[in-house]
Amino acid sequence: MRFDQVWFRYGRRAGWTLRAVDAVVPPGRTVVVLGRNGAGKSTLLQLAAGVLTPVRGTVRDRPPVVGWVPERFPADQPFTAGQYLQRMAALRGLRGPAEVERWLDRLKLTEHCGTRLADLSKGTAQKVGLAQALLVRPGLLVLDEPWEGLDSVARTLIPELVADVTAAGGAVLVSDHRGEIAGLPDAIRWQVTDGAVRPDDDAAPDHVVVEVAVRRSEADQTVTRLRADGHRVLGIRDPHADDTAGRAR
Amino acid sequence: MIALTRMRIAAFLRSGRALAPLIAGLVVLGLIYGGGSSAAAPAYGYSAVMLFPVLAWQTKLLLDAEPDVQRRLARLAVGAGHEASAGLLAAAILGVAYCAAAMLAPLPFHGIRDRLPGTAEPALATGVAVGVLAHLLALLAALALGALASRAVTGTIRNGLTVLVLGAVLAVVLGLGDSVAPWLAPPLMATARAATEVPLPDLGRFTLLTAWAAGWATAALAGYAVLRRRRA
Numbered sequence: 001m002r003f004d005q006v007w008f009r010y011g012r013r014a015g016w017t018l019r020a021v022d023a024v025v026p027p028g029r030t031v032v033v034l035g036r037n038g039a040g041k042s043t044l045l046q047l048a049a050g051v052l053t054p055v056r057g058t059v060r061d062r063p064p065v066v067g068w069v070p071e072r073f074p075a076d077q078p079f080t081a082g083q084y085l086q087r088m089a090a091l092r093g094l095r096g097p098a099e100v101e102r103w104l105d106r107l108k109l110t111e112h113c114g115t116r117l118a119d120l121s122k123g124t125a126q127k128v129g130l131a132q133a134l135l136v137r138p139g140l141l142v143l144d145e146p147w148e149g150l151d152s153v154a155r156t157l158i159p160e161l162v163a164d165v166t167a168a169g170g171a172v173l174v175s176d177h178r179g180e181i182a183g184l185p186d187a188i189r190w191q192v193t194d195g196a197v198r199p200d201d202d203a204a205p206d207h208v209v210v211e212v213a214v215r216r217s218e219a220d221q222t223v224t225r226l227r228a229d230g231h232r233v234l235g236i237r238d239p240h241a242d243d244t245a246g247r248a249r
Numbered sequence: 250m251i252a253l254t255r256m257r258i259a260a261f262l263r264s265g266r267a268l269a270p271l272i273a274g275l276v277v278l279g280l281i282y283g284g285g286s287s288a289a290a291p292a293y294g295y296s297a298v299m300l301f302p303v304l305a306w307q308t309k310l311l312l313d314a315e316p317d318v319q320r321r322l323a324r325l326a327v328g329a330g331h332e333a334s335a336g337l338l339a340a341a342i343l344g345v346a347y348c349a350a351a352m353l354a355p356l357p358f359h360g361i362r363d364r365l366p367g368t369a370e371p372a373l374a375t376g377v378a379v380g381v382l383a384h385l386l387a388l389l390a391a392l393a394l395g396a397l398a399s400r401a402v403t404g405t406i407r408n409g410l411t412v413l414v415l416g417a418v419l420a421v422v423l424g425l426g427d428s429v430a431p432w433l434a435p436p437l438m439a440t441a442r443a444a445t446e447v448p449l450p451d452l453g454r455f456t457l458l459t460a461w462a463a464g465w466a467t468a469a470l471a472g473y474a475v476l477r478r479r480r481a
Contacts, residue, residue: 053479074316078263087259090252091326132322133471185401 001048001171003197005057008043017043018193021057024138030162030172030184034200035192041175042071042144044192048173049142063139063170071144073129075117078155081128082113088132103131107157122149136159141165143174159184210228253327253335259348261311267343269470271309272299274351275295289361293352295442297324297387298437303349304388309413320401321481323342331475336399337470340392346352350383352377369448382455386442390420390435393469403478410435432433435465452468 006021017040025031025048033041046052047059049068085100091221094100104110107127112120120128126149133141146158161182162172174184189200214222214240261267268345279300285417315323324332355361361377364370398413400406423430424438429469431439436458442456 031312050481051325053481068322068325070322072318074318074322076316077319085257088250088322088326091256091323172443185284242467 001062002060003014003057004048004060006047006054006059007056008040008047008052008054014017016195018047018172018192018197021197023190023197025035025171025173026188027139027168028169030174030187031190032168032187033173033175033192033197034188035175039192040195041192044190044197045142045173045175048140064206065138065140066134067133067136067138067141068187069133069143070127070143071148073117075118075120075125081109083121084117084128085131085135089135092136092141094135100131101136103134108154117241123151123154126150127154130157130161130163134165137168137170138165139170141170141171141172145177202224216231250331250335250338251313253323253332253340255314255337256323257311257336261314261339261343264384266312266314267307270347271305271352272309273306274304274347277303277309278351278354282355282358286359289373289376290379290449291441291445292355292361293376295439296351296380296384297339298421298441300348300384301387301391301437302418302420303345303393304347304391304415305398305413305417307343308392309344309398311340312396312399312401313376313409314335317400319365323478323480329478329481333474337392337396337400341388344392346469348388348476352380352384354444355424371449375449379444379449382459386435386440386459387437389462389466390437392472393435393466394420396473397469397476401472401480404480436461 001021001024003021006018007016010018013081019042035041043052044145046068047054048062049066050059050062051068078085082100082104085103089100097158101110104113106228109124109127109131112124112128115124117125117128126146129144130146141162143158144160148154150158158174162174165172174187190197191200197230212222278296281296281299281373320332323335327335361373363373364376370376394413394416398403398409398416400409403409403412420434420437422428423434424436425431426438426442428434439461440455443454
């Protein structure tokens with residue numbers, strides 16, 4: 001799956017949340033999206049899943065079956081966990097309770113099968129969210145902060161589920177702002193900063209990021225000089241011109 | 250799509266959101282039939298006009314019953330087109346049930362009477378047929394208005410209510426006899442006026458009204474489809 005010059009904003013008057021995103025999610029691999037709160041990680045994930053549509057550019061080669069685990073499971077629904085998963089299975093074209101029962105069992109949800117969604121704890125609701133995304137094996141699994149609310153035992157499930165999907169040739173996109181990435185050692189890392197997405201290969205321990213403000217007229221000259229000195233310029237942004245900011249040169 | 254339609258109807262009924270339009274409908278029917286019995290065609294014609302905003306409201310409530318995130322999950326599961334269509338189908342099924350109940354409700358209370366002997370009033374069966382048509386045309390327009398007022402399109406409750414109320418008021422005001430642009434509104438008032446005429450207008454008039462309502466609803470629902478393409 002490929003992001004091809006994807007731009008996104010939440011309204012005509014809003015600033016760009018993501019700008020000129022060019023990135024590839026290889027099949028069979030896991031991509032961890034890093035970034036501070038509000039950087040645009042969830043937006044990027046929803047664009048990948050197809051929940052949001054780019055304002056400019058396109059997302060190409062999205063697999064036909066996409067599983068999406070939203071950051072907050074929509075628990076305000078008048079169903080029990082079992083009824084909800086059965087209905088979601090029907091939406092995916094599954095007949096019979098076998099697949100639902102398999103996931104209830106695997107995610108240790110069987111005892112909560114008859115509990116109303118609104119009465120579930122945050123972690124249990126999150127597991128229901130995981131189950132609905134995995135009822136049919138996804139070609140792309142999008143996990144938005146999947147560790148939120150899960151206890152230490154349940155947390156170990158995430159790398160297992162991710163490994164299952166990638167082993168079958170599917171791709172996984174997962175956001176993380178809590179440092180849980182250690183459970184996914186082979187993952188590709190993307191960093192979302194100021195609307196731009198770039199590989200997080202500057203995470204080496206001997207590197208730091210220094211933000212420098214320069215006069216507009218001297219920007220090009222400074223970039224050239226920094227590069228000549230062997231530094232890597234990660235991005236240039238103009239705080240007064242939202243639309244043109246943030247593109248790495 | 251059928252599974253999603255069933256899920257949405259179940260969610261709407263179980264959540265208790267169906268109660269408010271039901272009570273509003275009872276008030277409307279009480280106002281229409283409280284004064285005594287009346288011939289079928291004009292009574293049902295007025296009933297269709299007065300139930301139009303209630304049906305549009307019910308459509309909006311049904312489409313808004315699902316949390317936004319769940320609507321997006323459903324969209325991923327069945328596709329954007331089927332997700333939007335399933336909501337409309339669920340609203341149409343409940344709307345038909347609502348209209349049927351509204352037409353049957355006055356019968357036990359003798360709210361509908363047979364043709365008066367010696368008059369040019371239509372027969373009871375003809376009057377009921379005109380009433381069914383009037384309710385179906387009102388439902389068609391209400392589905393379109395309710396869909397355009399739904400949260401998936403308008404984003405906020407305030408905007409949604411503005412579209413709903415403005416649409417309902419304009420449908421009546423623009424449909425008045427001396428309106429400058431009656432074609433801008435669905436033919437609710439025109440159908441009600443036709444239903445009160447004695448003798449009833451010929452079939453051609455009702456065919457024209459049906460085509461008008463279908464054209465209006467098609468245009469409005471096409472607008473809904475275009476808006477929903479970008480708004481999940």
